[in-house]
Amino acid sequence: xxxxxxxIRNIDQNLISEYAKVSGDNNPxxxxxxxxxxxxFKGTIAHGMIIVGYFSDFMDRIHGSDWSNxxxxxxKFRGPAKPGDILSISGQIKNQxxxxxxxxxxxxxKYSLECENQRGESISTATAxxxxxx
Amino acid sequence: xxxxxxxxxxxxxxxxxxxxxxxxxxxxxLEHYAxxxxxxxxxxxxxxxxxxxxxxxxxxxxxxxxxxxLPPGSIHMSEEIMSRSELEVDxxxxxxxxxxxxxxxxxxxxxxxxFNVKSETSTNNIIEAKTVLMIPEESAGE
Numbered sequence: 001x002x003x004x005x006x007x008i009r010n011i012d013q014n015l016i017s018e019y020a021k022v023s024g025d026n027n028p029x030x031x032x033x034x035x036x037x038x039x040x041f042k043g044t045i046a047h048g049m050i051i052v053g054y055f056s057d058f059m060d061r062i063h064g065s066d067w068s069n070x071x072x073x074x075x076k077f078r079g080p081a082k083p084g085d086i087l088s089i090s091g092q093i094k095n096q097x098x099x100x101x102x103x104x105x106x107x108x109x110k111y112s113l114e115c116e117n118q119r120g121e122s123i124s125t126a127t128a129x130x131x132x133x134x
Numbered sequence: 135x136x137x138x139x140x141x142x143x144x145x146x147x148x149x150x151x152x153x154x155x156x157x158x159x160x161x162x163x164l165e166h167y168a169x170x171x172x173x174x175x176x177x178x179x180x181x182x183x184x185x186x187x188x189x190x191x192x193x194x195x196x197x198x199x200x201x202x203x204l205p206p207g208s209i210h211m212s213e214e215i216m217s218r219s220e221l222e223v224d225x226x227x228x229x230x231x232x233x234x235x236x237x238x239x240x241x242x243x244x245x246x247x248x249f250n251v252k253s254e255t256s257t258n259n260i261i262e263a264k265t266v267l268m269i270p271e272e273s274a275g276e
Contacts, residue, residue, distance in 0.1 A: 009172065018170045022163060024196025028206045039207055048210035049192040050171070056188035056215070057173045065176065068187055068220045075213045
């Protein structure tokens, strides 16, 4: 399988709070430290959509506008990303298939993606697919 | 739909269609998003900034959440995004949301919501998304 350049992103409370403002997702588990301390996570956690955004950026760096015009991303959240975490977003090509018809020719590329924190704990896994027309 | 009208998920059935959300992702919102996410903004063929698919999903989910009575401590379990075409900033979009499925298990309600985001000027989808949330029956903070 082909390894691709890893994306590194730091999580801090300011990022989470600013993300809450821009997305409109003000769930207190993300922004209210007193509330979050009483939760199962014992503190605030990053929005899952931040991780989705990092996976999407990872694919956008490789495929540019093709990603916005025909990409599919499926993400499962495994554990929380918390302030102080350093996330590594990595990926591999699982397989790619060329298809040739009389009028069209395209390549379907499938990726396996992973987001881990600095302790090697899985935060999220994902699969991505993209159709590249020729 | 009025922002003050909340939908209670325990009072609607599978297949429920939320009132269509109309919104515009403006350039300053995109710039704020890109700054927070440390991501680049790409330009379209006619040099307009493009809203990344994850940004469209984030902002439309946020719009929906503001219209749902969602208890604190609700958790995002999974997300699927299928991007069909690019969206330029400052274009009006319509967001159709359907409650695909809900079930109750061990004190949590699992909810699947399906989103179709369309341009106001086209019937084709810009993105399709599926969001699964786990909602506590009692607030974690109580």
